[in-house]
Amino acid sequence: xxxxxxxxxxxxxxxxxxxxxxxxxxxxxxxxxxxxxxxxxxxxxxxxxxxxxxxxxxxxxxxxxxxxxxxxxxxxxxxxxxxxxxxxxxxxxxxxxxxxxxxxxxxxxxxxxxxxxxxxxxxxxxxxxxxxxxxxxxxxxxxxxxxxxxxxxxxxxxxxxxxxxxxxxxxxxxxxxxxxxxxxxxxxxxxxxxxxxxxxxxxxxxxxxxxxxxxxxxxxxxxxxxxxxxxxxxxxxxxxxxxxxxxxxxxxxxxxxxxxxxxxxxxxxxxxxxxxxxxxxxxxxxxxxxxxxxxxxxxxxxxxxxxxxxxxxxxxxxxxxxxxxxxxxxxxxxxx
Amino acid sequence: xxxxxxxxxxxxxxxxxxxxxxxxxxxxxxxxxxxxxxxxxxxxxxxxxxxxxxxxxxxxxxxxxxxxxxxxxxxxxxxxxxxxxxxxxxxxxxxxxxxxxxxxxxxxxxxxxxxxxxxxxxxxxxxxxxxxxxxxxxxxxxxxxxxxxxxxxxxxxxxxxxxxxxxxxxxxxxxxxxxxxxxxxxxxxxxxxxxxxxxxxxxxxxxxxxxxxxxxxxxxxxxxxxxxxxxxxxxxxxxxxxxxxxxxxxxxxxxxxxxxxxxxxxxxxxxxxxxxxxxxxxxxxxxxxxxxxxxxxxxxxxxxxxxxxxxxxxxxxxxxxxxxxxxxxxxxxxxxxxxxxxxxxxxxxxxxxxxxxxxxxxxxxxxxxxxxxxxxxxxxxxxxxxxxxxxxxxxxxxx
Numbered sequence: 001x002x003x004x005x006x007x008x009x010x011x012x013x014x015x016x017x018x019x020x021x022x023x024x025x026x027x028x029x030x031x032x033x034x035x036x037x038x039x040x041x042x043x044x045x046x047x048x049x050x051x052x053x054x055x056x057x058x059x060x061x062x063x064x065x066x067x068x069x070x071x072x073x074x075x076x077x078x079x080x081x082x083x084x085x086x087x088x089x090x091x092x093x094x095x096x097x098x099x100x101x102x103x104x105x106x107x108x109x110x111x112x113x114x115x116x117x118x119x120x121x122x123x124x125x126x127x128x129x130x131x132x133x134x135x136x137x138x139x140x141x142x143x144x145x146x147x148x149x150x151x152x153x154x155x156x157x158x159x160x161x162x163x164x165x166x167x168x169x170x171x172x173x174x175x176x177x178x179x180x181x182x183x184x185x186x187x188x189x190x191x192x193x194x195x196x197x198x199x200x201x202x203x204x205x206x207x208x209x210x211x212x213x214x215x216x217x218x219x220x221x222x223x224x225x226x227x228x229x230x231x232x233x234x235x236x237x238x239x240x241x242x243x244x245x246x247x248x249x250x251x252x253x254x255x256x257x258x259x260x261x262x263x264x265x266x267x268x269x270x271x272x273x274x275x276x277x278x279x280x281x282x283x284x285x286x287x288x289x290x291x292x293x294x295x296x297x298x299x300x301x302x303x304x305x306x307x308x309x310x311x312x313x314x315x316x317x318x319x320x321x322x323x324x325x326x327x328x329x330x331x332x333x334x335x336x
Numbered sequence: 337x338x339x340x341x342x343x344x345x346x347x348x349x350x351x352x353x354x355x356x357x358x359x360x361x362x363x364x365x366x367x368x369x370x371x372x373x374x375x376x377x378x379x380x381x382x383x384x385x386x387x388x389x390x391x392x393x394x395x396x397x398x399x400x401x402x403x404x405x406x407x408x409x410x411x412x413x414x415x416x417x418x419x420x421x422x423x424x425x426x427x428x429x430x431x432x433x434x435x436x437x438x439x440x441x442x443x444x445x446x447x448x449x450x451x452x453x454x455x456x457x458x459x460x461x462x463x464x465x466x467x468x469x470x471x472x473x474x475x476x477x478x479x480x481x482x483x484x485x486x487x488x489x490x491x492x493x494x495x496x497x498x499x500x501x502x503x504x505x506x507x508x509x510x511x512x513x514x515x516x517x518x519x520x521x522x523x524x525x526x527x528x529x530x531x532x533x534x535x536x537x538x539x540x541x542x543x544x545x546x547x548x549x550x551x552x553x554x555x556x557x558x559x560x561x562x563x564x565x566x567x568x569x570x571x572x573x574x575x576x577x578x579x580x581x582x583x584x585x586x587x588x589x590x591x592x593x594x595x596x597x598x599x600x601x602x603x604x605x606x607x608x609x610x611x612x613x614x615x616x617x618x619x620x621x622x623x624x625x626x627x628x629x630x631x632x633x634x635x636x637x638x639x640x641x642x643x644x645x646x647x648x649x650x651x652x653x654x655x656x657x658x659x660x661x662x663x664x665x666x667x668x669x670x671x672x673x674x675x676x677x678x679x680x681x682x683x684x685x686x687x688x689x690x691x692x693x694x695x696x697x698x699x700x701x702x703x704x705x706x707x708x709x710x711x712x713x714x715x716x717x718x719x720x721x722x723x724x725x726x727x728x729x730x731x732x733x734x735x
Contacts, residue, residue, distance in 0.1 A: 007529035010601065014537040022544060026639045054638055055554040062545035062609055065538075069575060069606025070567050076578035087581065130376055136369050143373050145722060147380045152718035153711050154667030156686045160693065160707040161383045164390065164700060176402045176700070178386060210380065215729065222730050242365065267569045274669045274686075278693055293573050294670070297580070304577050311573040322569050329565040333558070 018061065025057045074315065080308035087304050095309040105310075108287045111201055112317075115272065115288065118202070120265040122209045124258060127216025131224055132246060134217075144221065148214035155211070155274030162207045163279060168192040195284045204286060207275050212268065216261045223257035224250060260328075263321045270317055289314050384711075391708045394505035395701035409503045411446070413455055414438075416496050418480065421488035433482040437474065437498055448474040448498040455497035474498055510705035520706050522680060523688040527666060527710075529597060530676070530684055534604035534665045535658055541605070542612030542657070543620075543650065547642050549613070550621035551628055561617070567610040576674050579603065583675065595677040603675050604668075608661045615660075618731045619653035620646055656728025659721050663714050685710040 033046035084091050099105050130147055134140035150158060167177030168190060175181045180190035194200050227250055235249045251258075273290035280286045282295065293310035296303050390403040401410045419435045426432075437445065447456035450466050458464045464472040470484040472494075480496060482488075514520045548554070549561055587594030623646070631641050647654075669686040676682050683691070689703075689710055696702045718725065 004525050004529050007532050007597065010598075011533040011536050014533055014601075015540060018537070018540040018544075022639070026637075051553070051638075055548040055552040058544040058548035058552070058638075058642075059560070061541045062613060065541065065602075065606040065609050066564070066567060069579065069603060070570055070610070073575035073578040074570060076581075077574045080577055080581075130373075133369050133373050133376070136366065137373050140373070143377045145719070146377050148722070148726075149384070149715070149718065150380070151725075152663055152667075152714040153384070154669070154686050154689075154714070156669055156689045156693075157667070157707050157711045160689060160703055161387045163693070164387060164704065165383055167700075174401055176398070176400070178382070178402065178404070181402050181404070210383070213380075218726055218729055267571075271571050271573065273573075274690075277669075278690055290571075290573055293576075297577060297674075304581065308577050311571070311577065314571045315574050318569050318571055322566050325569060326562045326565050330558070330562060333561070 077308045077311050080304055081312045083305050085303040085305050095305045099309050104287055107285055108289045108292045112289050114201055115269045118205050119208050119269045120262045123212040123216045123265050124261050126213045128220045131217045131221035147217055150211045151214045156278050158207050158211055159275050159278035166193045197285045200284055200286055204275055204279055212265050219261050223254040227253050267321055270314055387704050391510055391704035392506045398701050406504050409501045411501050413499050418482055418493035418496055420493045424488050430483045430485055431487050437478040442503045443478055444501040445474055445476050445478050446499045446501055456499045510701045514702055514705045520709050523683050523685045527684045530600055531665045533601045535661045538605045538608045538612050539654055542609055542616050545613050546616035546620050547646050549617050564610050564613050580674055600675045603671055604665050612657050615657045615728055616653050619650055623649055655724040659725045660728055666714055
């Protein structure tokens with residue numbers, strides 16, 4: 001309880017410190033470059049100088065945090081990936097050589113690739129279909145809200161929810177997991193799904209699809225509503241049916257949004273870690289890069305060199321999306 | 337006020353004005369749509385509903401039957417020991433042990449037996465002939481009678497097997513258990529401790545930066561914005577090892593604990609900033625130019641413009657980010673396990689759940705209730721502030 005109180009105090013202190021910084025720096029700036037009680041000419045010069053400095057005062061705390069917590073670590077991770085487990089001795093590309101020879105890494109890479117193919121595709125497709133359908137029913141907003149809900153649930157919480165669904169009880173006893181109960185109802189045999197290689201990967205992916213579909217749906221639904229009605233009306237007049245309108249008129253107009261959704265989910269997939277950690281911890285050939293990295297960070301006291309090397313691999317996979325995003329953002333700014 | 341994005345309302349739906357029934361009558365395709373949406377909604381809510389229902393069930397029933405059967409009485413095979421031989425009475429030359437298999441008033445015994453090989457060999461009302469002339473009978477309300485021509489011996493009672501129909505039982509027992517004994521209560525407070533400052537502090541820092549990047553002339557602005565868009569997708573994994581090393585070094589140099597709340601607050605602030613700046617900049621840059629220019633003409637400096645005009649006008653964007661950051665920090669496991677200790681005073685809910693998954697693997701009454709406790713706050717935030725969340729999502733994804 002005392003922690004909670006101290007957190008409230010810290011929150012107030014933090015806000016006060018931010019406020020104080022901004023007020024104080026602004027006051028200091030006005031002291032150094034006064035605009036009152038100076039000659040008109042000096043006033044103009046001072047206003048100009050203050051205007052030159054003020055943006056950097058506004059930006060300084062943010063840039064400080066970004067530099068310390070994101071930019072510096074990226075550089076440092078690349079450096080550490082060339083050093084040994086404690087980060088003391090330079091080992092060249094030994095960590096990468098080890099990585100590419102390691103079976104665990106190859107398995108993770110393959111699984112990650114599978115995740116990258118399946119999860120963004122399924123989430124985007126389902127999101128699009130659900131967005132199109134819920135727009136057509138009166139209670140669509142309630143439906144959207146419920147499909148969107150898993151977004152609020154932590155990956156760990158979602159893992160528990162789905163572990164309960166995949167729960168396996170030995171043969172002969174009543175299955176309390178929904179999946180096995182359905183399988184038995186349909187005449188099949190219950191299976192410990194999480195341990196069956198290859199398919200178990202898909203069962204883990206279902207969890208992320210379940211979470212991400214709502215995100216895809218919300219964004220695509222807004223894009224669908226943004227389609228000019230004239231285009232749809234023209235197609236109706238030309239005798240197109242619903243399916244044709246959807247695939248030939250609506251989809252082409254929202255391609256860029258689909259790409260945004262796809263890439264955003266791709267990034268999430270690359271970072272997925274909690275689900276694998278909670279469901280299997282990489283056993284039964286379900287290892288992925290992010291979980292492997294976490295594992296090496298602490299395994300046997302922690303191997304920072306190898307951990308950093310895996311992180312760099314994840315980063316390399318992210319870079320194309322990063323470049324694409326920056327280009328899109330630049331184009332958007334120029335367009336305005 | 338300028339809205340950055342199109343609000344998600346269904347007013348422009350072509351079916352809005354028509355009655356539901358007439359719509360249904362009009363086209364079988366519409367009926368199909370309705371049905372599909374119902375199926376989808378059921379599929380998406382069923383997993384969570386199952387967890388919620390299970391967490392409210394009696395823990396013995398939860399362990400043996402699926403939650404979808406929870407409304408019908410469950411049939412369970414159970415074993416109980418009779419009262420010990422000390423309690424025997426002598427009646428008409430025979431020795432008798434009497435008692436009840438369960439205190440449960442609503443329990444209904446269907447069958448019973450005296451050996452584990454045939455636990456349901458006798459129907460209620462039968463008298464089971466056991467070895468050495470002993471007999472056993474159990475009535476449907478659970479009362480049993482063991483009788484023997486010789487005195488019962490030994491220290492323990494005899495084993496009785498019975499099959500009973502137990503009516504569904506719901507209650508908050510599981511929650512009471514995890515909140516008082518499982519450490520979930522403490523973790524709940526720890527999670528709040530982490531989340532509150534980590535949500536509020538980045539907002540102010542980001543708002544100032546976003547304003548500078550939208551309305552203040554400066555060299556390199558485009559480059560900075562590009563940098564922030566780039567940092568949006570930098571995987572957290574890149575930051576973990578260097579920061580862990582840095583924290584450990586600071587910890588050992590100054591003789592303080594490397595894993596502290598201060599450390600995680602600052603880390604979450606740093607990790608949340610790119611999104612915060614990006615979201616807020618998108619919003620603030622789209623505020624009407626006239627307001628800001630007329631304030632400038634009136635002699636207000638940037639600082640005044642920011643605090644008097646921009647901050648109040650940006651409330652929706654600030655709320656959007658606050659919700660994002662709240663959900664992200666509350667649901668985060670990775671940052672918490674790396675930068676925060678696992679002691680009783682520091683373990684957050686997600687870390688606790690992960691630990692429970694390992695140690696209570698099959699105790700679903702503990703897991704379901706704990707998971708729901710951890711989900712309660714984000715779900716509450718989600719359903720009450722969904723509007724802002726959606727708005728944030730729409731302006732937050734790079735378009």
